[in-house]
Amino acid sequence: xxxxxxxxxxxxxxxxxxxxxxxxxxxxxxxxxxxxxxxxxxxxxxxxxxxxxxxxxxxxxxxxxxxxxxxxxxxxxxxxxxxxxxxxxxxxx
Numbered sequence: 001x002x003x004x005x006x007x008x009x010x011x012x013x014x015x016x017x018x019x020x021x022x023x024x025x026x027x028x029x030x031x032x033x034x035x036x037x038x039x040x041x042x043x044x045x046x047x048x049x050x051x052x053x054x055x056x057x058x059x060x061x062x063x064x065x066x067x068x069x070x071x072x073x074x075x076x077x078x079x080x081x082x083x084x085x086x087x088x089x090x091x092x093x
Contacts, residue, residue: 001066002067002068002069003038004066004092005091006063007062007063008061009058009088010022010058012058013055019042022085023042027063035066036067045059052086055086076088
């Protein structure tokens with residue numbers, strides 16, 4: 001199993017319940033494929049480097065997890081079509 005880092009941005013206008021539901025959904029995607037979540041850090045609202053879909057702020061979430069090599073590819077495909085995820089990046093540690 002390899003170690004990975006996932007950072008994604010949720011629109012800052014989302015309610016706390018919507019943010020927590022989305023975080024739980026993403027964590028479920030990782031665990032469904034056999035990954036193990038090591039930590040989830042809610043960084044909070046930050047100004048974006050550039051405007052995305054006419055939004056200037058986003059809520060950043062950082063997830064450290066370990067998984068097989070196939071998980072980041074399938075996770076990336078799911079994150080790309082998930083509503084309310086503005087941007088994401090998956091990095092192998």
